Amino acid sequence: xxxxxxxxxxxxxxxxxxxxxxxxxxxxxxxxxxxxxxxxxxxxxxxxxxxxxxxxxxxxxxxxxxxxxxxxxxxxxxxxxxxxxxxxxxxxxxxxxxxxxxxxxxxxxxxxxxxxxxxxxxxxxxxxxxxxxxxxxxxxxxxxxxxxxxxxxxxxxxxxxxxxxxxxxxxxxxxxxxxxxxxxxxxxxxxxxxxxxxxxxxxxxxxxxxxxxxxxxxxxxxxxxxxxxxxxxxxxxxxxxxxxxxxxxxxxxxxxxxxxxxxxxxxxxxxxxxxxxxxxxxxxxxxxxxxxxxxxxxxxxxxxxxxxxxxxxxxxxxxxxxxxxxxxxxxxxxxxxxxxxxxxxxxxxxxxxxxxxxxxxxxxxxxxxxxxxxxxxxxxxxxxxxxxxxxxxxxxxxxxxxxxxxxxxxxxxxxxxxxxxxxxxxxxxxxxxxxxxxxxxxxxxxxxxxxxxxxxxxxxxxxxxxxxxxxxxxxxxxxxxxxxxxxxxxxxxxxxxxxxxxxxxxxxxxxxx
Numbered sequence: 465x466x467x468x469x470x471x472x473x474x475x476x477x478x479x480x481x482x483x484x485x486x487x488x489x490x491x492x493x494x495x496x497x498x499x500x501x502x503x504x505x506x507x508x509x510x511x512x513x514x515x516x517x518x519x520x521x522x523x524x525x526x527x528x529x530x531x532x533x534x535x536x537x538x539x540x541x542x543x544x545x546x547x548x549x550x551x552x553x554x555x556x557x558x559x560x561x562x563x564x565x566x567x568x569x570x571x572x573x574x575x576x577x578x579x580x581x582x583x584x585x586x587x588x589x590x591x592x593x594x595x596x597x598x599x600x601x602x603x604x605x606x607x608x609x610x611x612x613x614x615x616x617x618x619x620x621x622x623x624x625x626x627x628x629x630x631x632x633x634x635x636x637x638x639x640x641x642x643x644x645x646x647x648x649x650x651x652x653x654x655x656x657x658x659x660x661x662x663x664x665x666x667x668x669x670x671x672x673x674x675x676x677x678x679x680x681x682x683x684x685x686x687x688x689x690x691x692x693x694x695x696x697x698x699x700x701x702x703x704x705x706x707x708x709x710x711x712x713x714x715x716x717x718x719x720x721x722x723x724x725x726x727x728x729x730x731x732x733x734x735x736x737x738x739x740x741x742x743x744x745x746x747x748x749x750x751x752x753x754x755x756x757x758x759x760x761x762x763x764x765x766x767x768x769x770x771x772x773x774x775x776x777x778x779x780x781x782x783x784x785x786x787x788x789x790x791x792x793x794x795x796x797x798x799x800x801x802x803x804x805x806x807x808x809x810x811x812x813x814x815x816x817x818x819x820x821x822x823x824x825x826x827x828x829x830x831x832x833x834x835x836x837x838x839x840x841x842x843x844x845x846x847x848x849x850x851x852x853x854x855x856x857x858x859x860x861x862x863x864x865x866x867x868x869x870x871x872x873x874x875x876x877x878x879x880x881x882x883x884x885x886x887x888x889x890x891x892x893x894x895x896x897x898x899x900x901x902x903x904x905x906x907x908x909x910x911x912x913x914x915x916x917x918x919x920x921x922x923x924x925x926x927x928x929x930x931x932x933x934x935x936x937x938x939x940x941x942x943x944x945x946x947x948x949x950x951x952x953x954x955x956x957x958x959x960x961x962x963x964x965x966x967x968x969x970x971x972x973x974x975x976x977x
Contacts, residue, residue: 519573525708526701526733527567530694534558534571537690541579541621541667555689556655557668559629561675562694565734568671571694572625575669582614582622582664588631591647599632599647607654607666614664621665629670635679648679655687696732699725705733709740716754724760727805729823731767739763761806765820770813777816779929784849785809785817786925788859791848792819792841794917795910797943799837804936809928816859822936832879835870839906840913842867847910851918871902920946 469490477483521531540547540554547554558575560568569585576583586606591599606624614622632647655668670688672678682688697705703725710721728736742763747755777785786809796803796819809817821841827834846860875898878884882898914921924942928934 519570520577521571521574523708524567524570524574524733525704526697527571527694528701530560530562530571530692531574533690533692534560534575535578537692538575538579541581541665544665554665555667556686557670557688557690559675559683559688559691560669560671560694561691562673563696563732564673565732566694566696567733568694569625569627570733572623572669572671576623579621579623579667580619581667582610582617582619583625584610584613584622585625585627588626588628588633591632600650603647603650603654610666611664614666620663621667624666624668626668626670628672629682630672630674630677633670633672633678633682635677636681648682652681652687696730697736699729702728702731702736705736706740709737710755713740713744714754716756718757719755719760720757723757724764727761727764727820727822735767739767742766765806765808765812765818768820769815769818773811773813775811775816777811781816782809782929783925784853784857785859786928787848787852787921788845788857789817789819790921790924790928791844791846791914792863793844793939794848794921794943795844795913796821796841797940798913799840802936802940804939806936807928807934807939808932810932832874835874835879836902836906839867839870839903840910842870843903843907843910844914847907847914848921851911851914852922867903867906868899871899871906874902875899917946 473483473486476486521535524531537555537558540552544554560571562568572585573583575581584606586602591602610622610624614620632651634648636645636648668688675691683691703721706721706725724739728739731739739760740763743755743759746759746762747753750759752759789807789809793804793807803821804819805822806820807817811817842863845863846856849856849860872895874880875882875885875890875895876887880898880902882894920942
């Protein structure tokens with residue numbers, strides 16, 4: 465290209481053209497390209513660019529323990545003079561672990577704000593290249609960019625954030641790729657070469673949800689010194705996140721964020737953010753000026769199950785689905801009162817209908833009674849179909865899978881009739897036999913619980929087919945009436961029997977009720 469341009473210029477000069485303006489324009493273009501390239505090198509390019517970190521720890525909710533532990537580790541970086549007097553070695557690396565969407569990247573950005581450090585981020589996939597040596601070269605460039613950016617911003621520290629580090633930090637061995645090994649080796653070398661007294665000091669913060677596959681050399685002291693668990697938020701944490709996410713949204717007076725936090729057990733921070741956003745979209749769709757409680761209810765259904773599908777079952781199928789879901793709901797309320805939040809037969813995702821339950825509290829241990837009750841809830845739908853139709857349908861496939869998994873948990877945790885077992889060495893025939901026994905016993909108990917409500921289910925199913933949805937409070941009111949009718953019927957039957965009991969001599973005698 466250069467030779468061609470030079471030949472053209474010589475040819476034009478030989479013809480008598482003034483090539484000075486052309487040479488000036490070419491030189492100016494080269495200078496501009498050089499400046500743009502240098503700017504890209506300093507800032508880290510498009511992917512590994514320095515990110516404006518206007519995020520602080522106050523904007524991250526639901527991770528009080530993880531934030532406290534991370535801030536304690538970052539204090540080594542902020543107060544280097546004080547810790548040097550005590551002979552403490554500053555940390556070189558911090559590993560954030562936990563499920564996706566829990567805020568690991570946000571915490572890394574907040575760490576840069578907290579320590580007033582330059583911030584450079586990269587993803588593990590950016591180091592993966594088919595050409596040998598490219599990944600290792602990019603690791604070297606990443607640390608170089610971090611130091612250059614810190615000097616440019618006049619800061620004495622920089623944070624290098626590597627997301628999804630398991631891509632390049634997996635265990636080395638026969639199954640690993642040579643190029644990945646070279647990239648990991650370079651990362652280990654860079655971390656070993658970091659001097660804790662040099663300026664600017666570089667701290668490596670990495671995130672992964674697959675800590676079990678990381679190479680042991682990466683986790684040893686002197687590299688990633690701290691491993692901080694960023695777990696799913698509890699109820700108080702979810703409430704905090706919801707309060708932050710709804711801070712810029714107009715809420716109706718009927719919105720109860722504590723109820724929403726209770727309904728969203730197991731949600732990550734990202735899911736809660738999506739929940740509030742979906743609720744706002746639904747309010748906009750209905751042209752409402754404020755977000756109402758029903759919008760949050762529908763948003764929870766959408767985040768859990770997906771958007772409503774275009775499938776429209778026929779009326780008989782809808783009636784069967786309503787009966788199925790009522791079976792789940794009745795058992796759920798009988799074994800754990802006030803647990804039903806919403807019943808719907810509107811198809812979402814792969815489900816034709818579902819019952820959403822409210823967790824009583826965030827639980828991490830389960831007793832045998834809780835597991836058995838949950839099995840009965842899972843079997844309630846198909847038992848209700850059996851009672852009213854005399855047969856079952858394929859809609860209970862996922863329910864059976866859930867019930868079977870719960871029964872398997874009972875066996876493996878030593879909660880079944882065969883006692884404590886070694887799950888790895890337990891013969892498959894014994895395991896299958898015990899699971900069938902547990903499911904059979906729970907099926908009998910579920911049938912006994914549902915039989916008194918057969919006619920009530922038949923009537924209520926027609927109403928649900930018409931209205932498509934039923935709130936938990938409406939269902940509980942109906943269930944209380946059904947329980948009252950059952951008690952009255954039992955009392956009347958017993959009273960009549962007492963009045964008309966006949967003894968062996970043919971005389972009327974009272975009996976104990």
